[in-house]
Amino acid sequence: MSQRVAGGERTDGRLVKIHRLKLLNFRQHADSDLVFEGGLTGIIGPNGVGKSTLLEAIAWALYGGDTARGGKDSIRFSRAPARAQVRVELEFELGGHRYRVVRGLTVAELYLDGAEQPIANSATSVGELLQRRIGMTRSEFFNTYFTGQKELAVMASLSATERAQFLSRVLGYERLRVAQELADQRRRDLRNEIAGMRSGMPDTDALAAQEAEAQGAVGGARSRLADAEIERSRVQAQLDALAPKWAEAQRQRDELQLLEADIRVTEIELSAQRRNTERLAVELQAVDEARAALAPVSAQLVPFDELGKELAQLRDLAAQDGRRQALLGQDQSMGAELAAMRTEREAIVGAPALEEQVTLDLEARRRQLESAQGNLELRRTEWVRDRQEAETRRNALRAQYAELRDQRDRLVARGEQGVCPTCQRPLLDHYRQVLDVLDNQIEAISADGMYFKSRLEQLETMPDHVAELDDDRRRLQTDVGALERRLARTQMSVHQLEHLARDVAAKEMRHEALARDIAGIPAGYDPDRHRSVESEFERLVALNTQANRLTTQVEREPALRREQDQVARSEATLAGRCDDLLSRRTALALSEEEFGLIRHQHASAATQLQAAVGATVTATNELAMAQAALERALVSRRDLDRAAERVAVLEGDRQLHDELHRAYSDLRTDLNFAMRPELSELASAFLTELTDARYTELELDDKYRIVVLEEGVPKPVISGGEEDLANLVLRLAISQMIAERAGQAFSLLVLDEVFGSLDDVRRQNVIALLRGLQDRFEQVILITHIDDVRDGLDQVMEVRVDERTGASVVQYGGVAGRELAAAVAAGHPGVIRAAQPSE
Known part of the structure; x- marks a missing residue:
């Protein structure tokens, strides 16, 4: 830890000094660049323009994370384009080294002593490295170097307990409270766990009774x-004794049932063979009858083959005769078509000559029509031109008449005092002469107008010679149309003549081929003979079918004889087998009554065995359930023992946390009592220095109220300025105490809206006090909305809002700013610029 600051000495520890702060799209600041100098710097502007945002940007650059109000989502400038970059760049000095940290929403970089390569390049590593280098957490850093709005007089409005809690929180003792709360929470958790386990543990007597019951x-x-x-x-x-007798009875019973089944099957087969014998006798009798009927039928079928050949020839001649009749019909129809086509060809044979004549007549008529059309257009154009010319002249005369009439009316109205329409001079004696001239002009224009009116009336209707030309044109158009239609019909006849010639030639060739086909068809077909042969052949076909059926029956006689012999042998075999089976059934000694008795004895013994097995299974299950109940009772006994051991361990842990909770309370009390003398000593040193030893002692009483002593005697009443002084030195002493414990030199002081509701005199007193600390604090930054304090500052920065862009703008201002204007223009490094958002 660095040595305590006393008097005007400064330690050689790690000094903290801010050099430059650049903001891009951070909160209200679209693009702001601030360079800080030593001494007393003021940041002045109305509320809400983004002054405190500068402190927030410093904290975000150093520690990142959740240090920004509202989280990352609200950091970007609200009017910035989508995906616009957000960046804060902070340059500061610490322990003889110069650091530059650049932080965005997702990235961060830390540079050392102007190097081009960063020594850390991630958001997490930059925050951790800076915290180690600074030696303070975020809260320690702000409680040391930053004094928030209205914090100078905050303790005056608090109760004694609240003042103690405030000092504990500022000095970092709050971590003891957090640790004590954790211990208390663990203590409550232990109590709840012990109570829960005890409520879930079974009763010992009930468990013993349950165990005894399970044993029984x-x-x-x-x-x-x-x-x-x-x-x-x-x-x-x-049951085992009855088993052989029951088995023998079952064997005999099964054998009897098999014999009964064989007897029934053999009797069924024997009946079937007897029916077959009867059937074969009937079929052999039918064969004899068929042989007797076949002889007369065969005699009638002698001419059947010859008649069939003759019928085939007659059918072929009938088909050829049918084809002849069809070809004769086609020949007659084709002859008629050829005659009609030849007649049509003769009718249009003169079409080519007529086409040439009609074409010449049409060309002549078209030339006449073109000539008539030209004459008509020429005469019509002359007529239209004359009418338009007459109308134009009439309209011009109307306008000229109206103008002259207007001049005359004005001239008559003014009399001899009127002015000349040409030279604009008074007429006087020339009045009558000018009026006569105007009357003559009006009369001449009226005459011309009447002429052109009459001329327009004449030209309103088409002239006769033009109408005659138009009639000639229509007549010629009609003639040309008629000739064009006649030419089209003639040309169609020419094309039709060519097609007819080709069609007539083709049909003549087909007609000749058809005549040759008719000549090649043989003659000699007799329809009467054909019908007679067809009738006789149909009769013989029916007799042939009957003969085939009778022949088939006769041919089956050998097979039926063989089947009759086989059926006789099978019938004899089955009769012998049936007699044998009946003899074996009679030989069996077991009666139905004896079998029923043995079956009843065996079933009774089996039922008793099943009941005995069921009783054994039931007893086994009851034993298993009783053993399971006993095991559960034993498990409950072991669980009870383990739960009792666990409760004993938890009780010991609870007692330990009770003691820890009391120890934290005692430690906080001891620290609070030790804090008062140390704070009093530091505040007294600041008070002595700021008052030139007028007041040399300040202490906190047991209620943490500020008491100023004069020559060792407490002053019961102090002035407003002395109160401001006491609050300031107490806040400085708190910051000094935190800085010493963190191993830092107390060289930077940032005060945000510390004036509160102070009047002008007290504000100036605070400014004077701050200026008196310049030998101790190398850099003091004062943020306020009060403009009257600017004259007491070394450097002034004004923050305002650009109404056009909505962005905060930082500019120089105040006396100190005007004195630095020349240095700014010359490129002095302490330049503060406020750039507008990029358009």
């Missing part, structure tokens, strides 16, 4: 299981 249940279950096992063994022996 296990003994009873074991006894019942032994009895059930004895009964099951007895019934099992009885």
Whole structure:
């Protein structure tokens, strides 16, 4: 720890001095660049323009994280473009080294002594490195170097307990309170856990009773299981004795059932073979009848083959005759078409010559139409031009008449005093002469106007010779249209003549081919003979079908004879087998009554065994449940023992935290009592220096109230200025105390709105006190909205809001600023500029 500052001496520890602060899109500051000098610097401006934002920017640059009000989302300038960069750059001096920290929303860099490469390049590493170099946390740094708004007189309005808590919080003793709260929270948690465990622990007597009951249940279950096992063994022996007799009875019963089934199957098969014998006899009789009927039918079928060949020839001739008739119809139709086409060709054979003549007539008529069209357009143009010219002249005369009439009316109204329309001089004696001239002009214009009016009326309708030319043009247009339509029809006839020639030639070739096809078809078809052969052949087909059926029946006779012999042998075999099965069934000695008795005895023994096995299973289950209940009782006993051990451990931990809580209270009390003399000593040193030893002693009483002593005697009443002085030296003593404990030299002091509601005299007193500390503080920064204090400052910065951009602007101001204007213009390093946002 550095040595305590006394008098005007400054330690050689790590001095802190701010050189430059640059803000880009930070809060209200779109682009501000501030360079700080030593001495007393004032930052002046109305409330809400961004003065305290400068202190916030310093804290954010050094410590980052959540030091900015509202978090990262509200840091960017509200009127900045989307994705606009946010950056704060701070240059400061610490322990003989110059640091430059650049911090954005997601990045941070720290440079040492003007180096180009950073010594830390992440938000976390920069904050941790600066905290180690400065040797203070954020709260310690601000409580040391920064005094917030109205903090000078804050203790005066607090109670004794609140003043003690305020000093503890400023000096860092608040961490003891936090630790004590953690200990108290742990103590409450332990109490709750102990209470919860005790409420969940079972009653010891109830647990012992439960264990004894479980032991008795296990003994009873074991006894019942032994009895059930004895009964099951007895019934099992009885069932085993009946087993051979029951097995033999079942064997004989099964054999009897098999014999009954075989007898039924054999009788069914024997019945089937007897039915087959009867069927075969019937079928063989039918074969004899078919053989007798086949002879007369075969005699009638002798001419069947020859008649079939003749019918095939007649059918072929019928098909050829049908084709002949179809071709004859086509030949007749094609002849008629050829005759019609030849007639049509003769009708339009003169179309080519007629096309040439119509074309010549059409060209002549078109030339006549073009000539008539030209003459008509020429005459119509002359008529329209004459009418437009007459109308133009008439309109001009109307305007001239109106103008002359107006001049005459004005001249008559003014009389001889009127002015000449040409030279604008009074007429006097020339009045009558000028009036006569105007009358003559008006009369001449009226005559001309009447002529052109009459001329327009004449030209209103189309002249006769132009109408005649228009009629000729229409007639010629009609003639040309008629000739064009006639030419189109003639040209169509020419094309049709060419097509007809080709079609006639093609049809003539097809007609000749058709005649050749008709000539090539054979003749000799007799329809009557065809119908007779068809009728006879159909009759013989039916007889042939009957003969085939009878032949098939006769041909089956050998197979039926063989099947009859086989059925006779099978019937004899099945009859012998049936007799054998009946003899074996009669030989079996077991009756149905004997089998029923044995089955009843065996079923009764099996039922008793099943009941004995069920009783054994029930007894086994009861034993398992009793053993499980006993095990649960034993587990509950072990859990109770472990819970009791855990409660004992927790009780010891609770007692330890009770003692720790009392120790923290005692430690805070001791520190608070030790703090008062130390603060009094430091404040007395500042008070002696600032009052030129008028007051040399200041102390805090047991209620942490400020008491100023004069020659060792407390002053019960002090003036307003003395109160401001006492508050200031107490705040300086607190900052000095924090700085010493952090190993820092107390060289920087920042006061934010410390004037509160002080009047002008007290404000000047505070300024004088601050100036008296310049040999101790190398750099004092004062932030205020009061403009009257600027004359007492070494350097003044004015903060205002640009209404056009909405951004805060920092400028020089005050006497000290005007004195530095020349240095600023010459490029002095202590320049403060306020740049507008980039457009």
